[in-house]
Amino acid sequence: MPAFRALILEDHDFQRRVGAQVLRSCGATEVYEAADGAAALDYVCSSPTPADVLLCDLKMPGMDGLAFLRHIAEHGCASSVILASAVDASIMRAAEIMAKSYGIRMVGAIDKPVSRAKLMPLLLRHFTRQISRPHAAAEQMPLTEIAAGIAARQFLPFYQPKIDVKTGMLVGAEALMRWRHPERGFIPPASFIPLMERNHLIAEVTFDLIKTVLAQIRAWQSAGLSVPVAINVSVESLRDTSLPDRLEAMTSAEGLRPNCLTIEVTETVAMTDVGHSLETLARCRMKGFELSVDDYGTGFSSMQQLTRLPLSELKIDQVFVTGAAEGTILAALLETTIGMAHRLGLKTVAEGIESNEDWNIVAQLGCDIAQGYFIAKPMPAEELAPWYGAWLGKRSGRPAE
Numbered sequence: 549m550p551a552f553r554a555l556i557l558e559d560h561d562f563q564r565r566v567g568a569q570v571l572r573s574c575g576a577t578e579v580y581e582a583a584d585g586a587a588a589l590d591y592v593c594s595s596p597t598p599a600d601v602l603l604c605d606l607k608m609p610g611m612d613g614l615a616f617l618r619h620i621a622e623h624g625c626a627s628s629v630i631l632a633s634a635v636d637a638s639i640m641r642a643a644e645i646m647a648k649s650y651g652i653r654m655v656g657a658i659d660k661p662v663s664r665a666k667l668m669p670l671l672l673r674h675f676t677r678q679i680s681r682p683h684a685a686a687e688q689m690p691l692t693e694i695a696a697g698i699a700a701r702q703f704l705p706f707y708q709p710k711i712d713v714k715t716g717m718l719v720g721a722e723a724l725m726r727w728r729h730p731e732r733g734f735i736p737p738a739s740f741i742p743l744m745e746r747n748h749l750i751a752e753v754t755f756d757l758i759k760t761v762l763a764q765i766r767a768w769q770s771a772g773l774s775v776p777v778a779i780n781v782s783v784e785s786l787r788d789t790s791l792p793d794r795l796e797a798m799t800s801a802e803g804l805r806p807n808c809l810t811i812e813v814t815e816t817v818a819m820t821d822v823g824h825s826l827e828t829l830a831r832c833r834m835k836g837f838e839l840s841v842d843d844y845g846t847g848f849s850s851m852q853q854l855t856r857l858p859l860s861e862l863k864i865d866q867v868f869v870t871g872a873a874e875g876t877i878l879a880a881l882l883e884t885t886i887g888m889a890h891r892l893g894l895k896t897v898a899e900g901i902e903s904n905e906d907w908n909i910v911a912q913l914g915c916d917i918a919q920g921y922f923i924a925k926p927m928p929a930e931e932l933a934p935w936y937g938a939w940l941g942k943r944s945g946r947p948a949e
């Protein structure tokens with residue numbers, strides 16, 4: 549834990565002193581105590597030594613925590629914020645999202661009384677994340693370069709493992725496109741997929757990707773590894789009602805069965821050009837391909853999608869999964885979604901498993917499959933088998949090779 553400076557905003561004298569003590573015990577080298585929003589705001593706006601972390605109460609006489617957060621956001625405050633309050637969990641959640649959309653860097657929220665046991669895990673996670681994951685908007689690559697990259701076949705899949713929660717065994721992988729750029733190295737999809745979609749390039753690139761994926765599944769199979777693969781498809785691919793026939797031909801050309809391929813669609817994609825999309829998806833299912841709804845819960849009329857898509861799997865978006873063990877709201881939504889999916893006969897996949905706690909809660913709630921950085925990041929094809937060996941070794945308590 550690095551040394552850090554903190555500010556505590558808390559109107560209750562005793563609680564403020566305890567909070568400051570707790571912050572020091574967590575490694576704060578200096579703690580500025582503010583009894584009301586005005587004093588805290590004054591410190592944030594004029595102190596030459598800004599605090600790294602603000603611990604902020606919500607319900608206070610005069611300026612409440614919500615207004616305080618709006619003011620510091622307007623001031624361009626760069627500190628990271630932790631909410632500490634006794635308000636209802638739903639209010640806390642709204643406050644967190646409000647702060648994020650004002651542009652504040654949120655660490656998390658804890659209920660009062662503040663204790664080291666509650667604060668320390670948040671701080672630890674925050675400081676490790678800050679180093680490992682800087683937030684930068686994806687740079688968009690120029691179209692001419694993308695076209696040249698397509699011609700030079702520089703787009704290829706990375707694979708992120710999907711693990712059976714009960715057994716710990718590999719049950720598949722998601723193919724995620726990467727651009728192996730000759731000068732820039734690997735470029736993530738956010739930098740080129742939107743432009744490919746807008747310029748009607750994505751469907752053909754997706755076909756190339758699927759060809760590569762099928763050959764890879766075949767190669768894994770020959771090596772004794774069964775790895776069904778999920779691919780992401782855009783609206784343009786679904787508009788093409790010949791997609792199922794083409795997929796079937798490609799699959800059988802590799803000597804594979806259709807159930808080795810899962811098609812992932814987001815709720816928004818499935819709502820666009822409904823007629824063609826449903827024709828394509830229903831035909832894919834009739835031919836035996838699997839169909840998964842991606843980012844479930846974040847799109848457009850999620851529940852309605854379940855009534856019309858011929859699904860075999862539901863992928864719960866990471867916003868409901870990451871950190872679910874910390875909050876009653878996320879855990880409740882997770883539990884209900886998993887239960888509902890099972891009643892509909894669907895397999896459930898939890899995305900965004902980032903920690904042991906995330907893994908434990910989805911296991912406890914009966915989710916079938918887990919995917920996330922805690923298991924593995926997306927990786928090149930040739931790394932999957934060695935990774936799996938190490939994963940199995942770790943899980944059985946033996947040291948990994």
Ligand code: G
Nearest residue numbers: 723724725736737738741757780781782926
């Ligand atoms: O790891 P990641 O940055 O790989 O992926 C970011 C997003 O890009 C995901 O939402 C994923 O759905 C999308 N994506 C990744 N690969 C493909 C692809 O091959 N086709 C389409 N349409 N989207 C993809």
Ligand code: G
Nearest residue numbers: 780842843899900901902919920921922926
């Ligand atoms: O297709 P979809 O939107 O589900 O794409 C998944 C995205 O999430 C990809 O960008 C992938 O790299 C990313 N991802 C996978 N596992 C994790 C995780 O554990 N945490 C986070 N933050 N992102 C993840």
Ligand code: MN
Nearest residue numbers: 722780812842
């Ligand atoms: Mn996906």
